[in-house]
Amino acid sequence: MKPVITFALMTLRNLLRRRTIWGISIVILIALFGIGQIPSYGISNEGRFILDFGLFGLEIGALLLAIGLASNIYPRDREKKTLMPVIAVPLSRGQYLMGRFLGAAIVEAAAMLVGCVGLMIILVMNGHNVPVDMLPATGLLLVEGWFLLAVVFFFSFWTSPPLNAPLTVLLFIVSQMSVAGFIKLFPQAPGLMRTLRLILPHMDVFHIKDPIAHGIDIPGMYFFLAMLYGLAYMAFMLSLALVVFRNRDLK
Amino acid sequence: MKLTFAFLTSALLLLSACRTDYDIEEVATPQHLGTDHNDDCVECEDEDAEHVHTDHEHDADTSEPDLLRDESDENNASVISGSDRHVHDAGQRNHGTGWFFNQPWAASFIWGKMVRDSVILLILSAVMLFVPGYLRKRRR
Amino acid sequence: MEDYPLQVKELQKSFKKKLGLSSFKAVDSISFHLFPGEILGFLGPNGAGKTTTINCVLGLLKPSGGKVSLWGSQPAAPKVRRRIGYVPENPDYDELFTPFEFMMMFSSMRRLNMSRNRIYAILDRVGLSKWEEVRIRNFSKGMKQRVSLAIALQSEPELLIMDEPTGGLDPAARKEIRDIILEENRRGVSVFLSSHLLSEVETICDRAVILSKGKKVIEGKLDELMRTEDHYRIEYMVSDEQEELEIHAALLQNTIDDLRGRGYSIIRVNPLYRSLEEVFLSATTGVGR
Numbered sequence: 001m002k003p004v005i006t007f008a009l010m011t012l013r014n015l016l017r018r019r020t021i022w023g024i025s026i027v028i029l030i031a032l033f034g035i036g037q038i039p040s041y042g043i044s045n046e047g048r049f050i051l052d053f054g055l056f057g058l059e060i061g062a063l064l065l066a067i068g069l070a071s072n073i074y075p076r077d078r079e080k081k082t083l084m085p086v087i088a089v090p091l092s093r094g095q096y097l098m099g100r101f102l103g104a105a106i107v108e109a110a111a112m113l114v115g116c117v118g119l120m121i122i123l124v125m126n127g128h129n130v131p132v133d134m135l136p137a138t139g140l141l142l143v144e145g146w147f148l149l150a151v152v153f154f155f156s157f158w159t160s161p162p163l164n165a166p167l168t169v170l171l172f173i174v175s176q177m178s179v180a181g182f183i184k185l186f187p188q189a190p191g192l193m194r195t196l197r198l199i200l201p202h203m204d205v206f207h208i209k210d211p212i213a214h215g216i217d218i219p220g221m222y223f224f225l226a227m228l229y230g231l232a233y234m235a236f237m238l239s240l241a242l243v244v245f246r247n248r249d250l251k
Numbered sequence: 252m253k254l255t256f257a258f259l260t261s262a263l264l265l266l267s268a269c270r271t272d273y274d275i276e277e278v279a280t281p282q283h284l285g286t287d288h289n290d291d292c293v294e295c296e297d298e299d300a301e302h303v304h305t306d307h308e309h310d311a312d313t314s315e316p317d318l319l320r321d322e323s324d325e326n327n328a329s330v331i332s333g334s335d336r337h338v339h340d341a342g343q344r345n346h347g348t349g350w351f352f353n354q355p356w357a358a359s360f361i362w363g364k365m366v367r368d369s370v371i372l373l374i375l376s377a378v379m380l381f382v383p384g385y386l387r388k389r390r391r
Numbered sequence: 392m393e394d395y396p397l398q399v400k401e402l403q404k405s406f407k408k409k410l411g412l413s414s415f416k417a418v419d420s421i422s423f424h425l426f427p428g429e430i431l432g433f434l435g436p437n438g439a440g441k442t443t444t445i446n447c448v449l450g451l452l453k454p455s456g457g458k459v460s461l462w463g464s465q466p467a468a469p470k471v472r473r474r475i476g477y478v479p480e481n482p483d484y485d486e487l488f489t490p491f492e493f494m495m496m497f498s499s500m501r502r503l504n505m506s507r508n509r510i511y512a513i514l515d516r517v518g519l520s521k522w523e524e525v526r527i528r529n530f531s532k533g534m535k536q537r538v539s540l541a542i543a544l545q546s547e548p549e550l551l552i553m554d555e556p557t558g559g560l561d562p563a564a565r566k567e568i569r570d571i572i573l574e575e576n577r578r579g580v581s582v583f584l585s586s587h588l589l590s591e592v593e594t595i596c597d598r599a600v601i602l603s604k605g606k607k608v609i610e611g612k613l614d615e616l617m618r619t620e621d622h623y624r625i626e627y628m629v630s631d632e633q634e635e636l637e638i639h640a641a642l643l644q645n646t647i648d649d650l651r652g653r654g655y656s657i658i659r660v661n662p663l664y665r666s667l668e669e670v671f672l673s674a675t676t677g678v679g680r
Contacts, residue, residue, distance in 0.1 A: 006499040088449040090500035232369035239376040
């Protein structure tokens with residue numbers, strides 16, 4: 001485990017020294033600040049509005065962070081050949097993947113926490129209460145972000161970065177659709193579309209911004225189950241990524 | 252590799268073969284979906300009659316004209332619309348809010364499916380991670 | 392024999408071309424081994440399959456056929472990976488780190504727990520004593536090569552696998568690196584050295600394997616490879632002056648008799664040696680004696 005942690009910390013440092021993460025974080029904070037300002041232009045229920053759109057902003061931020069952080073890690077390592085000395089001697093491919101993923105996951109967690117705190121500050125500044133479920137809700141969005149991170153890593157092992165981002169966004173959109181809605185995309189083959197949709201992840205389980213915005217209590221068991229589901233899917237995507245990576249020739 | 256792929260495919264198909272899944276529109280009871288809320292339904296008429304009020308405040312906040320809407324809103328627009336729309340206590344169902352309470356957090360009957368899928372996904376992950384190595388060792 | 396630090400048996404590696412309809416054989420059934428404590432030169436023109444072979448040896452590429460073993464084990468086995476050091480060709484490390492940071496991280500990943508002073512000493516040894524805390528983005532190609540060498544040396548490996556270790560270095564730096572390789576070899580380290588610089592191989596290697604178009608064309612001790620079997624040099628004295636004569640083996644005895652008949656004294660008769668360049672060209676292109 002020590003080699004993985006060391007490599008994760010190396011990845012963390014690397015990502016923090018690059019400008020991408022700061023750029024995305026600033027965009028998220030500006031968006032949250034903007035959401036805090038809009039209600040003053042006449043929209044009623046501003047606390048609800050800030051919460052709803054703020055959590056939505058965090059979710060989009062999680063997606064952008066996942067793509068921004070991870071889509072280029074492996075292709076850059078490969079292109080610059082920084083991968084070779086690492087894989088050749090100290091680390092196995094699994095350790096490489098875990099180290100890179102953990103480093104990016106820590107950055108994603110930190111950015112989401114900053115976003116959550118930023119949203120809380122905006123709520124308080126506008127004279128609203130911070131709901132109790134705000135932190136668990138951010139936790140769920142973070143799990144969604146980690147899952148997306150795993151998806152981005154998976155795609156990065158067999159596509160180029162310019163293709164990785166649209167594929168991830170597509171999966172993100174499709175994963176929010178109902179089975180019926182998905183079948184409507186290609187009604188000629190309902191059976192195939194149903195099977196495909198049921199295999200694809202169900203990201204709607206991470207969405208609790210509506211009840212939170214309406215002050216509805218969410219059972220703790222739900223948080224636990226949704227996180228379990230998200231982490232299980234993340235583990236599955238990482239395993240799939242490793243299977244692809246293990247079978248790749250590194251020239 | 253081939254064995255892993257075969258296992259993966261069959262397990263995923265098994266997962267997809269479970270018809271009852273996350274799509275509440277397909278599997279939920281009519282009560283849960285709120286589709287029984289129509290003008291012909293006697294019970295609903297009673298319910299509607301009981302619920303026709305205007306200034307009933309929501310526990311957490313005021314009315315929710317922006318969020319609580321769906322197609323049935325349009326159908327019933329003449330009955331409940333705009334500031335006349337009645338509201339309930341937090342967590343209580345409202346007319347035209349089926350979509351709101353059809354989300355997974357509210358539909359406890361699909362939580363079991365989440366556990367099922369989590370277990371399948373974790374087993375698949377373990378198979379992908381450990382079986383190829385085990386088979387390689389056995390071959391040697 | 393299980394004890395060879397490196398053994399390659401009938402190694403094959405093919406790469407699929409576009410759409411996978413055809414393939415290209417980069418390495419075609421090559422076999423060789425590295426004896427403990429020797430320096431083996433691995434030569435060949437560009438595209439001969441040297442780097443592909445090294446990548447197979449390191450487990451970066453999966454062989455299409457044949458077998459690679461390090462001390463009798465699979466290259467991917469952790470127990471053998473701990474015993475090797477690798478210097479890649481044209482390394483391009485993450486530019487946002489310093490050599491010191493890299494050394495610390497690699498040492499931690501390899502569970503070496505090296506002290507700061509030990510790391511400074513290794514960096515000093517490879518000529519980076521004033522550059523430990525400078526980010527690699529400011530480094531030249533040669534300096535990056537030195538970082539590679541430092542990382543390879545930090546675990547005191549038993550086998551050094553080097554792919555063009557002196558590429559991009561000036562002659563003085565090349566000599567420094569050569570000296571380090573020889574020092575390591577004196578410590579008992581086996582070295583597998585791929586290089587384009589024939590003079591370098593000629594200077595430090597015990598044996599050489601030459602590849603051409605993915606196939607092994609020559610393997611042997613340098614002394615044997617460079618010695619010509621059919622030409623000899625005769626050194627003799629002609630009235631207090633030393634003269635020499637290169638002749639074909641078939642004429643050797645007659646020539647010696649003739650020289651003696653003329654009253655010249657024979658000093659020495661040696662087989663004629665070719666340069667490694669001649670051996671290389673002869674093996675890879677058919678040019679040469």
